Amino acid sequence: MINIPRLDLNLYTEGTSGERKQFSDEIGKAFNETGFVTITNHGLDKQLIDKLYEDITALFALPDEVKLKYEIPGLAGQRGYTGKQKETAKGFTAPDLKEFWQIGQTVTDDESLKAEYPDNLTVGELPSFNETTLQVYKKLEWIGQHLLQAIAVYLNLPESYFDGKVHNGNSILRTLHYFPITNPDALPDDAVRAGAHEDINLITLLIGASADGLEVLTRDNDWFPVKAHGEDLVVNVGDMLQRLTNNQLKSTTHRVVNPPRELMKNSRYSVPFFLHPKADMSLACLPQCIDATHPKQYEDITAGAYLDERLREIGLKK
Numbered sequence: 001m002i003n004i005p006r007l008d009l010n011l012y013t014e015g016t017s018g019e020r021k022q023f024s025d026e027i028g029k030a031f032n033e034t035g036f037v038t039i040t041n042h043g044l045d046k047q048l049i050d051k052l053y054e055d056i057t058a059l060f061a062l063p064d065e066v067k068l069k070y071e072i073p074g075l076a077g078q079r080g081y082t083g084k085q086k087e088t089a090k091g092f093t094a095p096d097l098k099e100f101w102q103i104g105q106t107v108t109d110d111e112s113l114k115a116e117y118p119d120n121l122t123v124g125e126l127p128s129f130n131e132t133t134l135q136v137y138k139k140l141e142w143i144g145q146h147l148l149q150a151i152a153v154y155l156n157l158p159e160s161y162f163d164g165k166v167h168n169g170n171s172i173l174r175t176l177h178y179f180p181i182t183n184p185d186a187l188p189d190d191a192v193r194a195g196a197h198e199d200i201n202l203i204t205l206l207i208g209a210s211a212d213g214l215e216v217l218t219r220d221n222d223w224f225p226v227k228a229h230g231e232d233l234v235v236n237v238g239d240m241l242q243r244l245t246n247n248q249l250k251s252t253t254h255r256v257v258n259p260p261r262e263l264m265k266n267s268r269y270s271v272p273f274f275l276h277p278k279a280d281m282s283l284a285c286l287p288q289c290i291d292a293t294h295p296k297q298y299e300d301i302t303a304g305a306y307l308d309e310r311l312r313e314i315g316l317k318k
């Protein structure tokens with residue numbers, strides 16, 4: 001058993017100083033123990049989430065030859081479409097049973113940074129997909145920034161520590177389709193919807209984990225299903241935050257398992273938002289997270305160099 005607390009974001013963004021302090025303590029404690037929380041009252045309304053699912057369903061229902069027009073070599077899957085069975089979790093031989101579409105940052109106030117990021121691809125066939133995902137991106141970025149403020153307070157950093165680092169950051173909104181498994185007998189042994197992995201980024205905000213399948217690995221090496229209420233976000237620590245905090249905050253291994261045989265013909269959709277800083281952020285372990293009992297565990301590296309290393313490991317970058 002692990003405890004994944006449910007926290008009310010409104011208590012941080014609109015609360016009294018006591019409520020804000022309590023939110024910081026609770027998210028920090030959960031990130032220290034299990035690396036996962038669920039978040040309610042986050043400001044992403046049900047109407048927008050419903051519209052998002054409608055648009056994603058329509059996107060993945062497009063014929064493969066249409067979707068493949070948007071799979072652009074050289075972009076490492078960071079924008080547009082990545083076809084079925086392209087991403088392989090580290091240490092696995094069979095690729096994940098999924099296809100996805102990724103949306104990146106749109107910079108409007110910094111010309112040199114704008115030139116660093118590839119442009120988003122727009123789905124000509126589905127204009128509303130582009131608008132909806134842009135709105136969701138902006139909203140999740142706002143929510144993530146506030147969660148990082150609460151985490152900064154927990155870490156005894158200035159509340160605004162992450163603000164400038166994640167403003168115009170290299171965050172990715174991933175719309176995911178775990179497609180129907182039509183012939184389970186033909187599957188390679190270790191083929192799953194998403195193999196056990198840790199996320200690369202600072203924190204991940206996940207819409208749609210209310211559908212069964214997501215599991216986290218406990219310290220006792222048991223797999224534990226994540227149960228979220230309908231519109232709650234599931235938020236977890238990624239490897240960049242674990243590294244920055246010298247393992248004080250835990251990037252917990254998670255996976256998405258295949259459904260029981262009778263449900264394999266059903267699709268599963270989910271939308272993780274991988275919150276990344278700008279490439280030049282240093283991930284050097286924070287001095288306040290290093291002491292005699294917690295010696296420094298990692299070499300200094302920038303977020304950009306670290307991301308590059310990790311994308312090669314999972315087969316997205318050649």
Ligand SMILES: O=C(O)CCC(=O)C(=O)O
Pocket residue numbers: 174176194199206208209214254255256269270271272
């Ligand atoms: O689909 C999910 O519930 C989780 C997806 C995930 O862990 C990921 O894409 O990194």
Ligand SMILES: [Fe+2]
Pocket residue numbers: 197198199254
């Ligand atoms: Fe993940």
